[in-house]
Amino acid sequence: MTAIGSRGFPINELSFFQVSPSLIPSKGNIILTTSTLEVSPIWLIHHIIQQTINSDNKRKIVLVSLLQDKEFHEKQLRKFGIELKNPKYSSKLQILDNFSNLDLNQNLKCPSSFLTQLARNISSDHADNDGPIVLIENLDFLLTAASVTASDLLYFITDLQFSGASTLLFCNADVPLIMHDQTSSSGQPPIVDEQGQFLFQLLHRSVITISLRPLKTGRADDITGVLRVSNGGKPLNYAKSDLTPSSTDRVLEKEYLYLLNSDTSIRLFYR
Amino acid sequence: MSFKKRTVQLNSTTAPGLGRTPTQPRGGPAAPALGRGPPDFTTTTPLQHRSESHTSQTFSILEHPGIRPSVLTSHPTVSTGSNDLDKILSHMGLPTGSLLLLEESGTTDFTSVILRCFAAQGVIHHRSQEGKLGDTKVLVVGMGEGWARDLPGIYVDKKEKARKRASNEQSKVSVENLALSGASVLSSADRDLKIAWRYGATHNSITPSKESNNMVKPTYCDTFDLTSRIVPSPNSSEVICIGPTGDNQFFQKVITQIKQTLKSVPHNTVVKVVIPSLLHPVIYSYESSQINNITSFFFSLRQLTRQYFNQLVVVCSCSLELYPRESPITRWLEHLSDAVIQLEPFAHKMVLCAAPTATTKDESKKDHQGLVHIFKVPGLTERGHMVTRKGEHAFRVGRKQFEIEEWSIPVEEGEEQKSYANKDDKSNKANLDF
Numbered sequence: 001m002t003a004i005g006s007r008g009f010p011i012n013e014l015s016f017f018q019v020s021p022s023l024i025p026s027k028g029n030i031i032l033t034t035s036t037l038e039v040s041p042i043w044l045i046h047h048i049i050q051q052t053i054n055s056d057n058k059r060k061i062v063l064v065s066l067l068q069d070k071e072f073h074e075k076q077l078r079k080f081g082i083e084l085k086n087p088k089y090s091s092k093l094q095i096l097d098n099f100s101n102l103d104l105n106q107n108l109k110c111p112s113s114f115l116t117q118l119a120r121n122i123s124s125d126h127a128d129n130d131g132p133i134v135l136i137e138n139l140d141f142l143l144t145a146a147s148v149t150a151s152d153l154l155y156f157i158t159d160l161q162f163s164g165a166s167t168l169l170f171c172n173a174d175v176p177l178i179m180h181d182q183t184s185s186s187g188q189p190p191i192v193d194e195q196g197q198f199l200f201q202l203l204h205r206s207v208i209t210i211s212l213r214p215l216k217t218g219r220a221d222d223i224t225g226v227l228r229v230s231n232g233g234k235p236l237n238y239a240k241s242d243l244t245p246s247s248t249d250r251v252l253e254k255e256y257l258y259l260l261n262s263d264t265s266i267r268l269f270y271r
Numbered sequence: 272m273s274f275k276k277r278t279v280q281l282n283s284t285t286a287p288g289l290g291r292t293p294t295q296p297r298g299g300p301a302a303p304a305l306g307r308g309p310p311d312f313t314t315t316t317p318l319q320h321r322s323e324s325h326t327s328q329t330f331s332i333l334e335h336p337g338i339r340p341s342v343l344t345s346h347p348t349v350s351t352g353s354n355d356l357d358k359i360l361s362h363m364g365l366p367t368g369s370l371l372l373l374e375e376s377g378t379t380d381f382t383s384v385i386l387r388c389f390a391a392q393g394v395i396h397h398r399s400q401e402g403k404l405g406d407t408k409v410l411v412v413g414m415g416e417g418w419a420r421d422l423p424g425i426y427v428d429k430k431e432k433a434r435k436r437a438s439n440e441q442s443k444v445s446v447e448n449l450a451l452s453g454a455s456v457l458s459s460a461d462r463d464l465k466i467a468w469r470y471g472a473t474h475n476s477i478t479p480s481k482e483s484n485n486m487v488k489p490t491y492c493d494t495f496d497l498t499s500r501i502v503p504s505p506n507s508s509e510v511i512c513i514g515p516t517g518d519n520q521f522f523q524k525v526i527t528q529i530k531q532t533l534k535s536v537p538h539n540t541v542v543k544v545v546i547p548s549l550l551h552p553v554i555y556s557y558e559s560s561q562i563n564n565i566t567s568f569f570f571s572l573r574q575l576t577r578q579y580f581n582q583l584v585v586v587c588s589c590s591l592e593l594y595p596r597e598s599p600i601t602r603w604l605e606h607l608s609d610a611v612i613q614l615e616p617f618a619h620k621m622v623l624c625a626a627p628t629a630t631t632k633d634e635s636k637k638d639h640q641g642l643v644h645i646f647k648v649p650g651l652t653e654r655g656h657m658v659t660r661k662g663e664h665a666f667r668v669g670r671k672q673f674e675i676e677e678w679s680i681p682v683e684e685g686e687e688q689k690s691y692a693n694k695d696d697k698s699n700k701a702n703l704d705f
Contacts, residue, residue, distance in 0.1 A: 043655035104567035146563035176602045
């Protein structure tokens with residue numbers, strides 16, 4: 001392990017772009033983060049919120065929560081120094097709790113109406129030119145409901161893109177969820193196809209893909225996992241120059257090892 | 272000095288016999304330090320749909336005989352019925368408001384031992400607190416009354432039993448006793464004390480240890496005799512069985528039943544939900560095992576655990592033979608659970624191979640029956656910590672306990688010693704030659 005020798009650097013110095021210090025893609029663009037069962041991306045969500053809220057970014061941040069309740073996010077954000085009781089933060093950050101009141105059988109009978117309502121909630125009171133910054137956790141969970149297909153979710157994301165939102169999606173990419181099991185002879189449920197198709201299409205649409213994975217060698221005391229930042233399928237400066245932070249900017253492709261300390265401080269190490 | 276002061280204060284204001292009282296029920300990993308901080312918590316208003324009497328509710332729930340604050344986050348926890356399982360969950364118990372998924376590969380049913388102990392513990396707590404505050408309710412999903420009748424009883428040490436009987440007899444007034452009373456005859460307690468004094472265990476050193484015993488709550492986790500049955504066998508009000516209906520409305524029925532129970536009980540009642548052999552084809556219909564139905568059931572359970580985060584605990588077991596870990600159903604269930612632990616029993620042949628070596632080498636080291644893999648730990652995994660430990664623990668079901676120990680591939684001691692001895696011989700010879 002090469003990382004042990006160096007002391008690494010704090011997470012605040014992490015950047016996804018070579019020039020722009022922002023962690024947020026430009027308007028209408030997507031960052032896709034995939035993770036597995038062992039390594040939850042929650043800390044990355046909260047870190048990105050903390051960095052964006054403390055920068056002089058005027059755009060509103062919307063966190064859409066599907067597998068955690070609002071209290072959990074509030075409590076965790078408090079550890080990152082964001083007290084939502086404080087109007088300074090609450091005016092900038094909105095948490096849409098879609099976990100507590102979601103009835104999978106009722107609400108998702110007609111997925112398109114549910115998703116349009118969700119898109120409307122996200123882009124409400126953002127009448128200004130700058131669209132919101134949207135972070136969505138576990139959106140792919142909706143695919144387990146019988147009526148929801150990958151294209152439903154992709155249409156929803158396209159809607160968000162058109163409304164000018166910068167979207168950060170956090171999805172699960174465990175191998176059993178996206179790949180057919182070669183050993184079993186019985187037919188796999190179509191869920192695998194849907195999830196695989198969803199992620200595959202997102203991969204092409206996003207400007208950056210981030211993957212969080214555990215170490216292949218198993219658990220270690222001094223390393224939590226591997227964070228890999230790489231180019232997505234869509235080029236960064238594909239659109240006109242005013243849509244990107246800087247038309248000459250590039251994605252800073254790197255692989256890091258990261259360590260979550262119990263006091264929620266996070267350190268990164270070059271690999 | 273300061274420590275002493277703190278104890279006194281806490282004891283006088285809050286629960287008697289409790290040393291630590293957390294101010295924050297769902298703290299993070301750094302919460303032990305937070306928990307003792309100034310009561311900043313009271314100034315912040317309680318969160319919306321969770322009950323308004325937030326702090327008082329936490330305090331009263333800690334008086335419950337089966338609740339102890341977690342050593343990690345000081346969130347209230349209940350015992351799973353096995354001391355060792357409590358330990359590997361890192362909280363010394365299962366935090367309330369969480370969902371534990373026990374997976375088992377192979378055709379054995381070791382998880383049922385844990386589930387039975389978990390349910391039996393609930394029955395015992397219910398009996399100790401019946402009609403008072405701090406009650407416990409047990410719900411069993413998919414099993415009939417027969418399952419409840421098979422719960423194990425509390426383990427009674429034979430020696431202790433004999434000693435109790437002896438002391439009972441001694442306390443009875445008999446001619447012998449009266450005759451001896453004139454002479455300076457010591458009661459058994461005094462005699463014990465004298466022996467204790469002789470070995471340096473004086474009166475003073477005994478009392479604090481008793482106190483600390485109180486602090487860790489002796490009622491938290493009992494030892495069960497797995498060969499016995501709980502007496503009297505629990506009735507339908509103690510263990511509520513939700514029998515299988517065989518149709519796809521079953522999950523909805525279960526959720527409404529759990530909701531009803533939670534609504535009908537006071538705030539400091541712990542509700543334990545036990546779901547043995549989830550997705551077993553005998554109990555669950557074909558429709559139920561469709562991924563959309565089972566995930567929506569688990570999603571509803573997850574919603575309930577978050578809504579009643581101080582009261583509800585769910586423990587669920589499933590066999591990996593039908594739904595292996597590589598299948599999307601199991602993976603989604605794991606994503607929706609707070610804790611995931613897998614038991615992987617050794618093949619029968621392997622146990623037979625291991626048995627003779629274990630007995631000849633070390634009598635005290637009994638052979639293990641399988642491996643324990645940890646995939647998710649409540650509170651830690653959801654914050655992004657990586658806790659997966661595969662094959663680092665092994666389990667054994669004894670008469671009293673479901674034991675889990677740290678495990679590693681044993682080193683063949685005999686061979687190593689031999690080779691060392693040979694080397695020593697050679698080096699000695701070489702020295703002689705010089």
